[in-house]
Each structure stands twice: as structure tokens, then as C-alpha cells.
Amino acid sequence: MRARPxxxxxxxxxxxxxxxxxxxxDNVSDEERRAFEAWRSRSAENAVAYERAxxxxxxxxxxxxxxxxxxLRRAALRYQSERSWLxxxxxxxxxxxxxxxxxxxxxARDGGPVASLYEKGAADYVTRRGEKLDVTLPDGxxxxxxxxxxxxxxxxxxxxxxxxxxxQAFFNVAKDPSRPFVVVAGGKQIVAVGTAFDVRxxxxxxxxxxxxxxxxxENAEPAGSASPPTRDxxxxxxxxxxxxxxxxxxxxxxxxxxxxxxxxxxxxxxxxFDNTSLADAVAEFNRYSAQTISIDxxxxxxxxxxxxxxxxxxxxxxxxxxxxxxxxxxYRGTDRFALVPR
Numbered sequence: 001m002r003a004r005p006x007x008x009x010x011x012x013x014x015x016x017x018x019x020x021x022x023x024x025x026d027n028v029s030d031e032e033r034r035a036f037e038a039w040r041s042r043s044a045e046n047a048v049a050y051e052r053a054x055x056x057x058x059x060x061x062x063x064x065x066x067x068x069x070x071x072l073r074r075a076a077l078r079y080q081s082e083r084s085w086l087x088x089x090x091x092x093x094x095x096x097x098x099x100x101x102x103x104x105x106x107x108a109r110d111g112g113p114v115a116s117l118y119e120k121g122a123a124d125y126v127t128r129r130g131e132k133l134d135v136t137l138p139d140g141x142x143x144x145x146x147x148x149x150x151x152x153x154x155x156x157x158x159x160x161x162x163x164x165x166x167x168q169a170f171f172n173v174a175k176d177p178s179r180p181f182v183v184v185a186g187g188k189q190i191v192a193v194g195t196a197f198d199v200r201x202x203x204x205x206x207x208x209x210x211x212x213x214x215x216x217x218e219n220a221e222p223a224g225s226a227s228p229p230t231r232d233x234x235x236x237x238x239x240x241x242x243x244x245x246x247x248x249x250x251x252x253x254x255x256x257x258x259x260x261x262x263x264x265x266x267x268x269x270x271x272x273f274d275n276t277s278l279a280d281a282v283a284e285f286n287r288y289s290a291q292t293i294s295i296d297x298x299x300x301x302x303x304x305x306x307x308x309x310x311x312x313x314x315x316x317x318x319x320x321x322x323x324x325x326x327x328x329x330x331y332r333g334t335d336r337f338a339l340v341p342r
Contacts, residue, residue, distance in 0.1 A: 015049070016046065017053045019040075044126070044128070044131050045133065123151060123165055124153045127146070129289065129290055130290070130312060132144065137174075141171065142171075144267055147168075147311070148166065148167050149164070150164075157179070160180070163185070164185035164201045170197075170198045170267055171195075173192050173213075175194030181194075185201045186204055186247065189219070189220040190215050192213060195212055196212045197213070198211070204248060205248050208244060210239040211241060212241050215238075217245050217252075218236040219235050242256060242257055265308070270309065271310075272309075273307055273309075275305075278303045278321065279295060285314055285317055288314075290335050291336070292335065294332075294336070295338065296338060300327055321339065322342075
């Protein structure tokens with residue numbers, strides 16, 4: 001059987017829905033499977049959209065009597081007329097993904113979720129090393145995931161919760177005073193209503209950069225809590241725009257953010273160093289590349305570096321280092337380099 005090409009003008013959500021239905025059928029050819037794998041591996045967005053399409057189809061299959069889902073099925077029939085290649089199940093899956101921004105939940109009259117495309121306790125959005133991903137959540141909040149980041153999303157009628165399992169993400173939160181937006185990371189929770197901020201979790205160290213609005217950082221509530229966040233004034237830190245907080249299991253430090261614009265350049269795929277030690281610069285670059293750099297000599301580790309580099313341009317970084325300082329590159333096997341004295 002010859003594989004039918006997926007139209008090039010489809011969004012990731014629409015293409016994912018089509019692939020989900022096609023692969024669910026009988027007599028899938030090897031050519032079709034190869035075409036699917038090529039499409040899915042083309043981008044992290046495609047891979048996430050396909051997982052969401054499978055989840056959406058499962059929700060429709062296991063909840064045949066739900067009125068909210070019936071409404072989506074009817075909408076899917078109208079949507080299908082515009083995309084004649086979609087069956088009803090694929091159209092429904094695509095519609096859910098498009099309306100919800102690659103992720104959705106169905107809400108009953110009492111405000112509780114009837115069915116969810118998010119699996120609680122598991123990463124819903126993932127980036128691998130060197131990847132960056134933009135996501136729009138069902139409430140309209142926009143997230144940007146940095147390299148090697150895992151986020152778990154749990155929305156219900158009372159609160160909107162995103163847990164940073166690892167990595168770094170920027171949050172632009174849609175306003176909804178009735179449902180606080182809570183980001184959990186490293187034993188802390190950042191509570192916001194409508195604001196923009198950055199959260200980085202690195203080996204138990206949580207760093208929050210507030211760009212606009214207002215947030216409260218406090219100890220995280222026990223897992224599974226269904227109530228809105230409570231306030232413990234003795235353990236809460238209020239941040240204003242331009243302020244930052246760094247928290248570990250031993251201390252919490254609040255301070256004015258130092259050069260916030262520079263620290264947030266990762267959203268544009270850039271890293272900026274300003275008289276940064278080579279040790280810190282190398283550690284930052286290693287977050288983005290499978291080719292890791294090491295420094296054994298403590299004197300080399302202390303050398304400074306300044307400049308703006310693309311996160312995917314390790315070679316330019318190494319060229320700058322070797323032209324500025326008396327060091328050279330030593331190859332130590334596959335994907336391993338070391339900076340050593342020249």
C-alpha cells in the first residue's frame with residue numbers, strides 16, 4: 001500500500017490527529033510507518049501533539065455518554081467538512097488540540113474535570129538537550145520551556161498547577177482571579193494570578209525571576225491538595241517586578257535581579273556572558289549541547305569571558321575562548337572536549 005502524504009499546510013495538531021487515526025487502523029504499511037516516524041522526529045512540537053492526539057481519542061472512546069464530549073463531537077462534524085480527509089475521531093482529536101492549545105480538559109457543571117488529557121504525576125511537556133518549546137495551556141497561559149525541561153500540568157476548577165520536574169521555563173500567565181496559577185519547583189510554590197516570570201530548577205536550587213505583575217513564593221503544599229493555595233505569612237516571600245529569589249533547602253534569598261534581560265536571553269536562543277568565569281560559562285553551555293566541555297585546571301576555570309553566543313553554537317564559543325586566552329582544545333573521546341593550557 002502506498003503511503004498517502006500528509007498535507008504540508010496542516011498544523012501539528014491536525015497532522016497528529018490524522019496520524020493517530022491512520023496508525024490505529026489495519027494494514028498500515030512499512031512506508032507509512034517510516035513517513036510517520038519522520039514526521040514525529042521532525043520537531044518536539046510534533047511529538048507532543050501526537051501524544052495529545054492519542055489521549056484525546058482515548059477520552060472520546062472511554063466517555064461515550066458525556067454531554068461535553070458530545071458537543072465536541074458535533075463541533076468536530078462541522079470541522080470535518082473543512083478538512084474532508086479527517087474522520088470524526090480524528091476531527092474531534094484535532095479540534096480538542098487546537099481549541100486547548102495542545103492540551104485540554106473537559107469540565108463538568110460542578111467545575112470538576114470529567115476527563116483530562118494530562119496524566120497526573122507525569123511530564124506533560126518535555127524538551128531534550130538543546131531544544132526549546134512554546135506551549136499554550138487551556139486557560140491561555142503561554143509557556144516557553146528551555147533545554148532539558150519537564151513540566152507536569154494539573155488543572156481543575158479551583159486552581160491551575162504546573163510542576164517543574166526539572167529545567168527552566170518562562171510563564172506568561174493568563175488572568176483568572178478565581179483560579180490561582182501555581183508553579184511548584186523544588187519544594188517551593190510560586191502563586192500568581194496574571195503575571196510573567198521565569199523559574200529555573202537546578203539540583204535542588206530554585207531561582208525565580210519576576211518580570212511583571214506580582215507573585216508570592218512559599219513552601220509547596222502537600223501533593224494532591226485540592227484546595228486553593230493557603231498563605232503562611234511567616235514563610236511567604238512577595239516579589240515585585242525586577243526582583244529575584246533563590247531558594248535551597250537551607251535558605252531563601254530575595255534580591256534585586258542582576259541584569260534580568262541578560263539572564264532571560266535564552267528565550268531567544270542566546271547566552272550572554274559578562275565577565276563570567278570560564279567554569280560557569282562552560283557549565284551553562286553544557287546544558288545545551290551533547291558535546292560537553294570540561295576544565296581540569298583551576299586557573300583556567302577562573303579566566304573571564306564576555307560576549308553573546310547562540311545556544312547551538314558551541315564552536316563559536318570555543319573559538320572565542322581560545323582566541324582570548326592561552327588555552328587550547330583537547331579531544332577526549334566522542335562528544336567530549338577539555339580546555340587545557342596551550
